[in-house]
Amino acid sequence: MNDLITILYAAIASGTIILYATIGEIITERSGILxxxxxxxxxxxxxxxxxxxxxxxxxxxxxxGAALIGGLMGLxxxxxxxxxxxxxxxxxxALTMFGSGASAFFGINMVGKTLKASFHNIPIPLLNKIPVxxxxxxxxxxxxxxxxxxxxxxxxxxxxxxxGLALRSSGEEPLSSEIMGIKVIKVRYIATIVxxxxxxxxxxxxxxxxxxxxxxxxxxxxxxxxxALVIFANWNPLIAYGGAYLFGGLTxxxxxxxxxxxxxxxxxxxxIPYVFTILFLLFISxxxxxxxxxxxxxxxxxxxxxx
Amino acid sequence: xxxxxxEQKERVSKREELIITLSAIGIAFVLAGIxxxxxxxxPFLALWKVVTSSLGSSYGISETIVKAIPLIFTGLAxxxxxxxxxxxxxxxxxxxxxxxxxxxxxxYGPVLSKPLELTVLIxxxxxxxxxxxxxxxxxxxxxxxxxxxxxxxxNYVAINIADYFLFGPWKGKDNFPYTPEFPPEAKFSRxxxxxxxxxxxxxxxxxxxxxIIIYHTKLGYKLRITGSSLRAxxxxxxxxxxxxxxxxxxxGALAGLAGVSQVxxxxxxxxxxxxxxxxxxxxxxxxxxxTNPYIIVIFAVFLSILLKGADSLQIAMHLPAAVGVxxxxxxxxxxxxxxxxxxxxxxxxxxx
Numbered sequence: 087m088n089d090l091i092t093i094l095y096a097a098i099a100s101g102t103i104i105l106y107a108t109i110g111e112i113i114t115e116r117s118g119i120l121x122x123x124x125x126x127x128x129x130x131x132x133x134x135x136x137x138x139x140x141x142x143x144x145x146x147x148x149x150x151g152a153a154l155i156g157g158l159m160g161l162x163x164x165x166x167x168x169x170x171x172x173x174x175x176x177x178x179x180a181l182t183m184f185g186s187g188a189s190a191f192f193g194i195n196m197v198g199k200t201l202k203a204s205f206h207n208i209p210i211p212l213l214n215k216i217p218v219x220x221x222x223x224x225x226x227x228x229x230x231x232x233x234x235x236x237x238x239x240x241x242x243x244x245x246x247x248x249x250g251l252a253l254r255s256s257g258e259e260p261l262s263s264e265i266m267g268i269k270v271i272k273v274r275y276i277a278t279i280v281x282x283x284x285x286x287x288x289x290x291x292x293x294x295x296x297x298x299x300x301x302x303x304x305x306x307x308x309x310x311x312x313x314a315l316v317i318f319a320n321w322n323p324l325i326a327y328g329g330a331y332l333f334g335g336l337t338x339x340x341x342x343x344x345x346x347x348x349x350x351x352x353x354x355x356x357x358i359p360y361v362f363t364i365l366f367l368l369f370i371s372x373x374x375x376x377x378x379x380x381x382x383x384x385x386x387x388x389x390x391x392x393x
Numbered sequence: 394x395x396x397x398x399x400e401q402k403e404r405v406s407k408r409e410e411l412i413i414t415l416s417a418i419g420i421a422f423v424l425a426g427i428x429x430x431x432x433x434x435x436p437f438l439a440l441w442k443v444v445t446s447s448l449g450s451s452y453g454i455s456e457t458i459v460k461a462i463p464l465i466f467t468g469l470a471x472x473x474x475x476x477x478x479x480x481x482x483x484x485x486x487x488x489x490x491x492x493x494x495x496x497x498x499x500x501y502g503p504v505l506s507k508p509l510e511l512t513v514l515i516x517x518x519x520x521x522x523x524x525x526x527x528x529x530x531x532x533x534x535x536x537x538x539x540x541x542x543x544x545x546x547x548n549y550v551a552i553n554i555a556d557y558f559l560f561g562p563w564k565g566k567d568n569f570p571y572t573p574e575f576p577p578e579a580k581f582s583r584x585x586x587x588x589x590x591x592x593x594x595x596x597x598x599x600x601x602x603x604x605i606i607i608y609h610t611k612l613g614y615k616l617r618i619t620g621s622s623l624r625a626x627x628x629x630x631x632x633x634x635x636x637x638x639x640x641x642x643x644x645g646a647l648a649g650l651a652g653v654s655q656v657x658x659x660x661x662x663x664x665x666x667x668x669x670x671x672x673x674x675x676x677x678x679x680x681x682x683x684t685n686p687y688i689i690v691i692f693a694v695f696l697s698i699l700l701k702g703a704d705s706l707q708i709a710m711h712l713p714a715a716v717g718v719x720x721x722x723x724x725x726x727x728x729x730x731x732x733x734x735x736x737x738x739x740x741x742x743x744x745x
Contacts (some may be wrong), residue, residue, distance in 0.1 A: 122541065162726075169397065172729045175480060175541065176680060180725040183673065187718030191428065194713040302715070307549050314542050353560055357553045360546040364532070367543070371536040 126185020156286015455587025491649020522649015
């Protein structure tokens with residue numbers, strides 16, 4: 087029982103890394119821009135967040151810094167794909183390469199450093215007294231709690247506000263949207279930058295709050311897992327909870343296989359997240375069509391030169 | 394505020410296209426220079442170092458060619474897939490799987506005569522790479538799974554499998570993660586120029602072969618039609634799934650050969666660093682070369698100059714090893730961004 091509580095607790099803590107990034111990517115993709123640079127943005131956020139936390143010892147500045155660098159990375163992708171109308175797949179790959187290279191380049195002096203400041207767990211009064219659930223859910227740090235409400239906020243903006251409508255229609259029917267008075271280019275720029283902000287924060291959560299260290303390439307594919315989870319979540323921020331925590335849970339379960347006396351070479355456990363991700367994708371592919379796939383996702387939008 | 398106005402160009406001359414590409418590379422170097430300067434190193438000295446270390450001596454040239462060999466293989470691997478509009482981001486994993494496959498024979502199999510041994514290893518490497526590409530191929534064809542994600546994720550798994558052997562059954566006597574050195578029968582011969590080995594000949598033969606296949610055979614015609622338009626391919630009665638399947642296997646096999654070429658040609662053993670991202674650099678090579686095998690060779694050499702140069706920057710100027718990746722990414726960005734200028738006249742207009 088205690089093992090299970092530990093695993094589920096860890097599922098939420100590790101699922102949070104991917105949850106932030108998944109929400110960010112959903113925002114971007116809903117506007118019609120496919121950003122395959124998640125891995126690179128996460129790494130930049132992880133490096134820069136760690137760097138700021140190390141030099142200023144301020145956690146708030148660390149998160150803001152990671153958000154800023156994430157937004158900048160998003161801006162690069164937006165400029166490449168929207169203004170210069172570059173192929174979105176190639177630009178995303180270039181962004182991943184750039185992020186992993188630049189974070190390793192500048193982060194070389196941060197390897198092996200330890201942080202003084204740390205995110206403390208804040209038990210939520212009363213709720214943390216609920217047996218089992220209280221321990222699993224209501225004794226985390228502030229970033230985990232914010233991740234609890236973020237998908238709800240984003241869902242509300244998507245479905246209940248004018249902004250959300252503009253965002254979704256830009257991803258579905260950019261031409262008609264333009265005629266209806268929506269500034270598609272502006273919407274897509276904002277969505278790609280805001281998406282980058284949350285992906286950057288996910289990186290900082292990883293390096294500053296979760297593992298509390300910076301290692302070159304430390305996201306080890308989490309950015310790509312994110313892109314798969316967006317599909318799994320059917321571009322719906324609320325289902326993203328399920329995707330991220332289920333994924334975190336299965337991964338933790340796999341990593342703890344020995345506890346259940348299942349013989350499996352320890353080193354191969356590292357493959358579990360990637361294999362699960364592919365199984366997730368297989369599962370949804372068997373389930374049928376993804377209804378929320380933005381129709382114009384990945385296509386350049388030519389506004390041409392009008393007036 | 395400025396506004397960008399685009400006018401479709403009627404036609405672009407080769408000369409104009411070349412000027413745009415070269416300017417883009419120039420911009421990439423300026424950006425890379427800024428990165429280098431931020432690290433307290435004179436960027437002009439660094440650029441000079443890149444050029445002289447990779448092209449300034451016969452040793453430098455031979456080492457540059459050594460690095461170009463795996464890039465030609467991976468460039469061809471990604472290129473043949475791209476030619477049919479398939480993204481194989483998994484060349485890195487296929488390279489490792491191919492190398493692991495071939496190494497398994499060296500470790501467990503009998504030692505054959507050199508020509509026979511090398512033939513077996515080359516075939517096994519290609520089969521290994523193809524097998525690893527078979528997974529995303531089936532996922533794509535049977536379940537419509539996006540190959541960008543599946544091939545990429547499988548890279549981590551393939552490298553993990555190699556690690557399993559390196560840290561387990563194949564571990565060196567001193568407990569370090571590398572296999573014993575290959576017997577002489579399993580080593581590619583050198584061709585008399587530094588460490589340049591017979592893998593180069595294999596790579597160049599494949600370049601010519603693929604060029605002939607793509608541009609002068611019925612199969613190549615089908616591949617190109619599938620790449621230009623799925624609908625057109627359907628009307629032409631081409632079995633698209635069959636083509637995709639074939640292309641994936643071929644692509645994986647080529648990447649697997651990069652792995653064999655590394656373990657048999659240069660490293661003489663399997664370890665974790667037989668590839669320094671050659672599978673990923675292959676994506677850049679293939680994309681820049683627009684899948685033409687001959688041009689793939691040119692860009693493979695271009696990138697290997699950068700990689701060799703980056704190595705020297707690391708040693709002589711103490712820049713982080715990642716400088717090579719940063720330079721590659723900047724070049725990709727710059728050329729990607731320059732595409733627009735080839736098809737449109739771009740004008741900045743002042744908004745009233």
